[in-house]
Amino acid sequence: MEPLLAIVIGVLVALSVYLLLRKNLVRVVIGVVILSNAVNLLIFTLGRLDRGIPPLIAAGEYVPTEAIANPLPQALVLTAIVIGFGLFAYALVLTYRAYTEMGTINVDDMRVAEPAYKGEELPETAVTEGEEK
């Protein structure tokens, strides 16, 4: 199982890196989601893969009597999925708001926070942030 999962993780990471390098902001956000899934799989794999030995303790016992699967990585992955889901929702809304305000999802055209003028003399028309109302 491990080599197969390793290949899957590798493909997902490659895909997400490709998407992260796009100019389209929606693709970048989707790239982040795919990367987060790749990382979840990585944690899952590194927690060791065991089949058919559920982490249950028999009635009347305080410790497991035989080898059990490790439940901790699944708890970690679950936490990471929930956090990732929340952040993804935020990133999508931010993308939409950025699109409606700036009229573009091309990240190269998003230059509002760093306009071209930054020399000593401001152009007459320039409105710096503190003056904007």
Add this chain to the structure above:
Amino acid sequence: MNHIVLYPLLIPILTASIALIAFNNRRLQRWIGVIGSALLLVASSVLLYVVSTDGIQVVQPGNWEAPFGISMVADLFSALMVLVTGLKAFVVSVYALGDMDDERESFGYHPLYQILIFGVIGAFLTGDLFNLYVWFEVMLITSFVLLALGNKKSQLDGAVKYVVINLFSSLIFLSGVGIMYGITGTLNFAAMAEALQGTENTGLVVTASMMFLIAFGIKSAVFPLFFWLPASYHTPPITVTAIFGALLTKVGVYSLVRMFSLIFTQDIGYTHTILLWIAVPTMVVGVLGAASQYDTRKILSFHIVSQIGYMIMGLAFFTKIALAGVIYYILHNILAKTNLFLVAGIANKEVGSYHLSRLGGLYKTNPLLSSLFAISAISLAGLPPLTGFWAKYTVIYAGLEVQEWVVIGFALAVGLMTLFSMTKIWMGAYWSPLPDASRLASDPDFKPVSGNQKAALYIPVAIIALVIVVLGIFGEPFFAILFEAAEQLLDPSIYINAVLNP
């Protein structure tokens, strides 16, 4: 069990909850925020006192023994960071009374601010790697919202860059956590450090350490991973910028120091040399970037990057004096840098701009603000006798001891360039006459601050300026604590024993 460690965590989250109950009453929310921050300052002072008298304090919430549960650990380094966070949280919440606008307050600025502090303190106190990730996320998501709150074009633009790069770095961090769990089978810092002592698998551990270096490097804005910082930090209101500049990058530096002093000490010759050669371009590029800017907030944002370089440099030297210097530098930087942001905010309220070409005349009309700026700026540039001098002196002294002449040369030159930038702001905003294009001169509707608002803006800045002066002139008892904190960092067995063998 000693619960003292938990109070600095419980107070902000309770304050946030109470402020949420009072969501429709802005006035009440403000005072809840100030009172909560004041209580936090008290709780964090008590924590530092207890830690400095009784040694490292550990709490195992839920009575799950380490390494099975999540430990909350306060050693001297953590306690110092929590104290300065408490101080900063308090003064900035007072400053917000005068600066924050009604719209942002209506949309939950105060609860968000408290949750941000909650996340930062959690990151300082946790003794568990995955828990550190969760605290980072708490801190990040609130910072995302605070950054975009207000919905101005430039804010959204800055937020896009900030969000994407931080999500990316969190994921690298998370995969590092997964790899470390795979290697050691534990997530507890102490148990992990113990499991890695005498490990044969040095190559894999060093590889994992590089993932943490990248992840925390992005968060603490080191070269070449800092571009998001000057692109986004100047966009929100100055209160938010100040608290971001004070705390968020420092949490990254704190995590780097923690990881590279407690856990990744297998191959110091390799990892800490990399840190050293990251530190040099961070200092140089940061200060050159600042020299090219004329917006006070952007100048100061670039200086955050440059100062991070000094901290990383101290960590790379990895001697007792160097680590004491790093801790001092972080504390000094939190105080001086945010004070400069806050002063820039006041200048904007008085004259109507952040841009040097539209600022001026403050020295003539406002000597109080000028002296507050001068104290903070002189401290940042590292002139005696203020905190910046002792911070730089300690780190550079440590560098001379390990004979890193080239690095020290860069550090000294960067110090000079910092002075240049501070002089530039001084000339542009304070000494030069008021330009006709400034709002104060050209806009008849513009009114400088007065009355209660003025008090709310000036008092916090004056408090911090006082702390800078006192810490600079009467710093000796403080240095004793720093050296003890550095000893705790250099000898991981103290930390391990405190957590695992209470």
